Amino acid sequence: MKANNIRNTILEMAFSGATVHVGCAFSIVEILTVLYRNHLNFPANDVESPVRDYMVLSKGHGVMAQYACLHEKGYLASEDIQQYFKNGTRLKGLADAHIPGIEATTGSLGHGLSVAVGLALAAKLNKTEQMCYVIVGDGEINEGPIWEAALFAAQFKLDNLIVIVDKNGFQAMGTTDEVMSLGNIEAKFLAFDFDAVTIDGHSELELDIAMSTFKANKNGKPKVLVANTVKGKGVSFMENDNIWHYTRLNNETYAAAVAQLQGEE
Amino acid sequence: MRAAFSDALVAAAKANPKVLLLTGDHGYALFDVFRKECPQQYINCGIAEQNMVGVAAGLAKAGFIPFVYGLSAFVPIRVLEQIKIDVCYESLKVIFIGDGAGVVYSHLGSSHQSTEDIAALRAIPNINILSPADRFELSNSMALALASEQATYLRMGKADLGDIHTGPTNSSMGALVPVVINQLADILILATGSMVGVANQIAGENKNIDLYSVPSIKPIDVKSVLDICTGRKKIFVLEEHSKYGGLGSCIAEIIAGKVLCDFKTIGIDDRFSELCGDYAYLMEEHGLNMDKLDKLIV
Numbered sequence: 001m002k003a004n005n006i007r008n009t010i011l012e013m014a015f016s017g018a019t020v021h022v023g024c025a026f027s028i029v030e031i032l033t034v035l036y037r038n039h040l041n042f043p044a045n046d047v048e049s050p051v052r053d054y055m056v057l058s059k060g061h062g063v064m065a066q067y068a069c070l071h072e073k074g075y076l077a078s079e080d081i082q083q084y085f086k087n088g089t090r091l092k093g094l095a096d097a098h099i100p101g102i103e104a105t106t107g108s109l110g111h112g113l114s115v116a117v118g119l120a121l122a123a124k125l126n127k128t129e130q131m132c133y134v135i136v137g138d139g140e141i142n143e144g145p146i147w148e149a150a151l152f153a154a155q156f157k158l159d160n161l162i163v164i165v166d167k168n169g170f171q172a173m174g175t176t177d178e179v180m181s182l183g184n185i186e187a188k189f190l191a192f193d194f195d196a197v198t199i200d201g202h203s204e205l206e207l208d209i210a211m212s213t214f215k216a217n218k219n220g221k222p223k224v225l226v227a228n229t230v231k232g233k234g235v236s237f238m239e240n241d242n243i244w245h246y247t248r249l250n251n252e253t254y255a256a257a258v259a260q261l262q263g264e265e
Numbered sequence: 266m267r268a269a270f271s272d273a274l275v276a277a278a279k280a281n282p283k284v285l286l287l288t289g290d291h292g293y294a295l296f297d298v299f300r301k302e303c304p305q306q307y308i309n310c311g312i313a314e315q316n317m318v319g320v321a322a323g324l325a326k327a328g329f330i331p332f333v334y335g336l337s338a339f340v341p342i343r344v345l346e347q348i349k350i351d352v353c354y355e356s357l358k359v360i361f362i363g364d365g366a367g368v369v370y371s372h373l374g375s376s377h378q379s380t381e382d383i384a385a386l387r388a389i390p391n392i393n394i395l396s397p398a399d400r401f402e403l404s405n406s407m408a409l410a411l412a413s414e415q416a417t418y419l420r421m422g423k424a425d426l427g428d429i430h431t432g433p434t435n436s437s438m439g440a441l442v443p444v445v446i447n448q449l450a451d452i453l454i455l456a457t458g459s460m461v462g463v464a465n466q467i468a469g470e471n472k473n474i475d476l477y478s479v480p481s482i483k484p485i486d487v488k489s490v491l492d493i494c495t496g497r498k499k500i501f502v503l504e505e506h507s508k509y510g511g512l513g514s515c516i517a518e519i520i521a522g523k524v525l526c527d528f529k530t531i532g533i534d535d536r537f538s539e540l541c542g543d544y545a546y547l548m549e550e551h552g553l554n555m556d557k558l559d560k561l562i563v
Binding site: 050097105110149155 | 308316326328329346347350
């Protein structure tokens with residue numbers, strides 16, 4: 001599984017489906033690629049297996065990236081991908097738990113971490129080795145339930161929970177600093193008694209090492225990986241331009257974006 | 266009723282280790298027995314109800330049966346979106362216990378009173394709404410909730426109003442439960458929760474009144490409602506809930522255009538409680554006390 005292939009699939013979906021949120025999907029491509037390729041235990045023919053690892057995309061707006069990964073792993077059919085966002089089809093514009101492989105219905109922000117905490121707690125109660133990964137947006141952590149869930153995760157010693165903050169610095173209406181400054185996210189989670197580390201969220205090596213290290217560290221603490229990312233990463237005219245939260249691709253922008261991604265092959 | 270709730274909960278947890286009790290730091294002595302008998306199944310989620318419901322959804326998804334306990338002013342109202350998206354959209358089996366429904370927390374004011382919970386939940390798919398009138402209906406409601414494959418909201422109103430029935434009711438989900446039956450009396454009262462007791466006093470020996478308790482507001486047996494309502498001169502629906510969106514609205518939706526009679530919902534007007542007072546005072550303020558209703562109905 002290659003990040004660039006995932007970006008290509010996202011671009012196809014966004015163009016053929018005439019949909020938005022491309023920037024949100026591009027910022028988490030490496031995170032999801034590394035997770036699905038190297039870490040997530042999903043039995044090949046049973047994504048609902050009771051002993052699977054859990055992957056909750058709390059920032060449901062980035063779901064095109066998850067669809068692309070599920071497709072790459074063979075869990076979603078090519079037809080589903082090709083028909084994304086069209087009338088009468090399965091794949092909606094925000095993450096939907098009715099799709100096998102998607103654990104929670106998100107997009108209303110601040111829900112996924114609580115559900116992930118419940119899944120991680122279930123694994124602890126069942127004494128299994130299941131890991132629970134959850135990706136939250138940095139804008140999303142404005143939401144109060146995120147911090148309720150963080151308190152809970154520490155109180156119940158959920159060291160099988162790895163929270164990945166997609167820190168791309170943007171939320172819907174502007175930068176996180178302009179709208180609702182988050183200060184030092186790593187420090188905030190440390191203060192909630194998490195283990196925390198900040199890495200380059202587009203470096204597959206750094207992601208790999210951080211996830212492996214966290215998974216091995218059974219010290220009773222939940223983990224947070226603050227991933228510095230770029231909204232729209234991979235297509236120069238989309239990078240750090242929040243308009244790609246909302247803008248649909250036209251023939252010209254699609255062709256230009258495809259050319260850039262092909263240039264990276 | 267609270268003792269019956271505790272008994273049923275402890276029995277369910279002892280029978281099935283997958284049953285968990287989640288509380289938003291509420292319940293105190295109510296859970297003494299549970300904490301003693303099933304300490305591993307007791308989870309105090311702290312004063313953080315939104316997270317509690319999301320956690321319950323995760324646990325349910327992984328095969329547990331979570332009971333989520335809170336004051337009905339908070340569960341379901343404060344957490345309505347979590348119930349809608351995290352639980353109901355996925356048809357997860359989570360059992361919500363809303364304690365102190367209606368104006369039970371009288372002195373504390375409107376923040377702790379709950380007269381909109383049924384209305385808010387009725388519009389959400391994949392959830393049962395149960396509103397038992399006494400300990401027998403409560404025990405039966407707990408059994409129905411456990412047997413159901415989807416979410417249930419169990420509304421507990423005033424706890425110390427005494428029994429309606431003389432023994433177990435064993436009614437099925439959606440059924441109306443006869444309380445006073447004179448067979449097609451001119452006046453029909455349908456009541457739920459705490460108001461069944463008041464209605465029972467009014468019906469008393471009056472041969473012109475039939476009274477049914479409605480412990481299952483959603484689902485509700487539409488055919489039974491039509492059968493029971495047809496041929497009456499007057500129908501009164503009594504509930505300790507807003508007149509908007511509760512049992513009265515539910516019955517009106519079913520009989521509209523099908524049953525011709527005088528129909529009146531007796532509940533809480535479209536306003537908050539105005540002054541401080543005890544439960545009896547507030548029931549009088551809202552016109553739900555025995556004296557006022559007796560004059561209105563008989």
